[in-house]
Amino acid sequence: MLAYVVKRLGLSVVIVSVAMALLFCMIYLVPGDPASVALGPRASEAMKEALRVRMGLDQPVWVQFWNFYSSAWRGDFGVEVLSERPVIDVVLEQLPYTLALIAGGITWSVGLGIPLGCWAAVKRGSLADRLVGVLSVAVIAIPSFVVAIYALLIFSVSLRWLPAIGAGEPGDLGDQLVHLILPSLAVGLGWVGYIARMVRASMLEVLETSHIRTARAFGLPEPMITYRYALTIAILPTVTLLGVGVGQMLSSAVFAEIVFARPGIGRLVYDAILTRNFPVVSGAVLVTTIFFVLVNLIADLVIGALDPRVRSSF
Amino acid sequence: MTVLSISDLNVRFATEAGAFHALKDVAFDVPERTIVGIVGESGSGKSTLINAILGLLADNGRVDSGSILFEGQELTALDPVAMRALRGPRISCVFQDPMGALNPVLSVGRQMRNIQYRDESPNAQKDARSAEMLEAVRIPNPGTALARYPHEFSGGMKQRIAIAMALMMRPGLLIADEPTTALDATLEVVTLELLKDLQEQIGCSVLFISHHLGVIAELCDEVAVMYAGEVVERGATSEVFRDPRHDYTARLLECDPANQRRRTRRLPTMNDEPGSFVPQPVPPAPDRAVGEKPLLEVRDAQVTFRVGTLFRRESIVGVGGVSFDLYPGETIGLVGESGSxxxxxxxxxxxxxxISGGSISFEGKSVHELSAGAMHLLRRDVSMMFQDPVGSLSPRMTVGDLVAEPFRIHRVGDVDVKAETMRLLSLVGLGPDFADRFPHQLSGGQARRVGVARAIALNPKLIIADEPTAGLDVSIQGEVLNLLNDLRERLGLAMIFITHNLHVVRHVADRIAVMYRGRFVEIGETDEIFAAPEHDYTKTLLSANLAGPGRQP
Structure with a gap:
């Protein structure tokens, strides 16, 4: 178990460093001069040159790469150009908002997807089953920004049930949760469909296996068979799916944060790219990469906790 | 007293092609404290019968008429709730597949506790009962076994745990559906003895379903023979097996390879008139010309597997140094249990x-040192047949494509592939109309024939057949063995025939090698091995392979 975690963490370091190398390449290749964007059109050539030297942009590529790499490993992404604050502080300040958004998205998708999929499988062939099937495909097909805009229009503008913008009063948990409902729905709704379909398919498969037949032959109550014997096995693929899904939720978070004017990493990166604020981009991307890798490690550990066969192979 | 009495039972399934009459006027009794066997091949309606008794028929199935009387209660009239109350405490079941019969994510103790959910007693008491049952089925350290998960037990132990679970509530009737079919011969004997002991101890009746006539003969007091949804014959086991009255029973008994005690080139099939079969003695192997080169030379071959995690590497010996020669046209039987x-x-x-040591050479060339190109050529000469007849055929290809595939893989362009496909199909006894079918439309025996056609397509010199008759009905086994015998004689094939079933290999192999823990414990002429086994393990294996019911004249 411990050996497994150590091995996986070692692998994570490799993944993160490859991601950083790719990130450097991308930033280097993006057109536009960060110094001129930062200083605006009226800056003199001398001012731009001074900033370039300060940012190390006058160095050869490999020196820039080495500077970037070595300082990134120390968590040092330099100083944010405008506010002069360390980039890492700026990023970590935004991180909780995005984490809350992703957690909300997972709550929606798991909370609705698993019961719906399970219900459809148990009522196989019924109207309910077909309805769940059609709805799943529908919500998968709708892009998350469309969900975000319509959710905003319906629940905030027309019905005025839920707040439209912001993340809520700092320190007021209830208010923050209320502000989270619509954005996290936008992030998680598509995944309700994925998860419902996946759970339904694997439930049907598990319900056909001979240990379920054996459990029926022993006269176990049907709810026990469905939830304790079948569903515990049927959700295993879902956990893996969600581990990967978090990556996609991170990208939908960008839209949700912009539409609902929430703070967060997605919005931070969006703004930073527009202003060529590359230190912030790299800091944010690195933090999300680490987050994504950790989530997948957790997903695998969760599978181990649920499935003794996997656990014994750790 | 009769525990279970079934009379005039009719079950129909509503299918898209109309109603399917699965059970026709089925009638038999299970008296108290007896073991009643049900013999039948795939499609005979055995599973439908079990499900009808347990009240677990699929949604499209319906009991049309007739009665299932269990301990005085009419089961066909019970609602699902009352039926569920009977399942477990009064009627219980052990199914065939020991690997899949236990829930993989719940500990054994938790599953056994769940079975006792009707009891009000505290968990500690339930666990004590579970441990007691595990002890009764001879699971070592029953107390700690409760905390373990199914995958930590071997197949035989899992099946014994399943039996413990089924008998835990002391039911009046245990339905055992092929409970030992997937087990090795020696384990089968142990499990059957255990089942019989427990049955006597608990005093329940057992309805024992099997296609294995030897097992039925060994275990059951009474037997009912099912064929195409009907019980064609029933009575005391010894009488039915000694003097079958129904034609089907007679044919079935005769075509069981286990019933042919003398080696024969051709085995009886279901088409043979009962009693008319005359064994064809196997011609003695021709003397090897002096200096004839063996086709396959195996010298001290070793295979080790490296297993474990990054930090704990272990090696497991798969094959621990074996040597043998195989001459053109010769068949060697590799016999042993799973894991041997x-x-x-x-x-x-x-x-x-x-391989991790030793050498294997085919026609004088070292197989494991060939270049990729030479190896590709060798694949033409050595073909494989795998165990699962249907699973080893791609479900998306037609039979015609499947048989033609070897020609495509090896880019054999100089033959008329279509004509060749038809020739091969007729060679294995399938008509040309089979070319357009898909594997799921074939029976096990037909799928096996397609596998044989694929294996012989490129005129190989050696066929490696891995359990080619396992999982096939008794009536089909003889046919497939006849086909293999016929083809290897006509085409001069050499064959390595892998099996755990001694009765099957006896009629095919010229020589037999008995494997145990990766080594040959004995190798010799087939007749000699059967007549005078030398090694203790061979003797165990021979006595564990339950012979047929023995209808010797």
């Missing part, structure tokens, strides 16, 4: 598995 290394050895011979 027989499949690993065969895979190494075809270079599907790397």
């Amino acid at each position: 290394g027989k499949t690993t050895l065969a895979r190494a011979a075809a270079r599907l598995q790397a």
Whole structure:
């Protein structure tokens, strides 16, 4: 178990460093001069040159790469150009908002997807089953920004049930949760469909296996068979799916944060790219990469906790 | 007193092609404290019968008429809730597949506790009962076994745990559906003895379903023979087996390879008139010309597997140094139980598995040192037949495409592939109309024939057949063995025939090698091995292979 975690963490370091190398390449290749964007059109050539030297942009590529790499490993992404604050502080300040958004998205998708999929499988062939099937495909097909805009229009503008913008009063948990409902729905709704379909398919498969037949032959109550014997096995693929899904939720978070004017990493990166604020981009991307890798490690550990066969192979 | 009495039972399934009459006027009794066997091949309606008794028929199935009387209660009239109350405490069941019969994510103790959910007693008391049952089925350290998960037990132990679970509530009737079919011969004997002991101890009746006539003869007091949804014959086991009245029973008994005690080139099939079969003695192997080169030379072959995690590496010996020669046209039987290394050895011979020591050469060339191109050529000469007849055929290809596939893989362009396909199909006894069918439309025996056609397509010199008759009905086994015997004689094939079933290999192999823990414990002429086994393990294996019911004249 411990050996497994150590091995996986070692692998994570490799993944993160490859991601950083790719990130450097991308930033280097993006057109536009960060110094001129930062200083605006009226800056003199001398001012731009001074900033370039300060940012190390006058160095050869490999020196820039080495500077970037070595300082990134120390968590040092330099100083944010405008506010002069360390980039890492700026990023970590935004991180909780995005984490809350992703957690909300997972709550929606798991909370609705698993019961719906399970219900459809148990009522196989019924109207309910077909309805769940059609709805799943529908919500998968709708892009998350469309969900975000319509959710905003319906629940905030027309019905005025839920707040439209912001993340809520700092320190007021209830208010923050209320502000989270619509954005996290936008992030998680598509995944309700994925998860419902996946759970339904694997439930049907598990319900056909001979240990379920054996459990029926022993006269176990049907709810026990469905939830304790079948569903515990049927959700295993879902956990893996969600581990990967978090990556996609991170990208939908960008839209949700912009539409609902929430703070967060997605919005931070969006703004930073527009202003060529590359230190912030790299800091944010690195933090999300680490987050994504950790989530997948957790997903695998969760599978181990649920499935003794996997656990014994750790 | 009669525990279970079934009379005039009719079950129909509503299918898209109309109603399917699965059980026709089925009638038999299970008296108190007896073991009643049900013999029948696939499609005979055995599973439908079990499900009808347990009240677990599929949604489209319906009991049309007739009665299932259990301990005085009419089961066909019970609602699902009352039926569920009977399942477990009064009627219980053990199914065939020991690997899948236990829930993989719940500990054994938790599953056994769940079975006792009707009891109000505290968990500690339930666990004590579970441990007691595990002890009764001879699971070592029952107390700690409760905390373990199914995958931590071997197949035989899992099946014993399943039996413990089924008998835990002391039911009046245990339905055992092929409970030992997937087990090795020696384990089968142990499990059957255990089942019989427990049955006597608890005093329940057992309805024992099997296609294995030897097992039925060994275990059951009474037997009912099912064919195409009907009980064609029933009575005391000894009488039915000694003097079958129904034609089907007579044919079935005769075509069981286990019932042919003398080696014969051709085995009886279901088409043979009962009693008319005359064994064809196997011609003695021709003397090898002096200096004839063996086709396959295996010298001290070893295979080790490296297993474990990054930090704990272990090696497991798959094959621990075996040597033999195989001459053109000769068949060697590799006999042993699961895990004895027989499949690993065969895979190494075809270079599907790397060897870690020794050498294997085919026609004088070292198989494991050939270049990729030379190996591709060798694949024409050595073909494999795998165990699962249907599963080893791609479900998306037609039979015609499947048989033609070897020609495409090996880019054999100089033959008329279509004509060749038809020739091969007729060679294995399938009509030309089979070419357009898909594997799921074939029976096990037909799928096996397609596998044979694929294996002989490129005129190989050696066929490696891994359990080619396992999982086939008794009536089909003889046919497939006849086909293989016929083809290897006509085409001069050499064959490595892997099996755990001694009765099958006896009629095919010229020589037999008995494998145990990766080594040959005995190798010799087939007749000699059967007449005078030398090694203790061979003797155990011979006595564990339950012979047929023995209808010797």
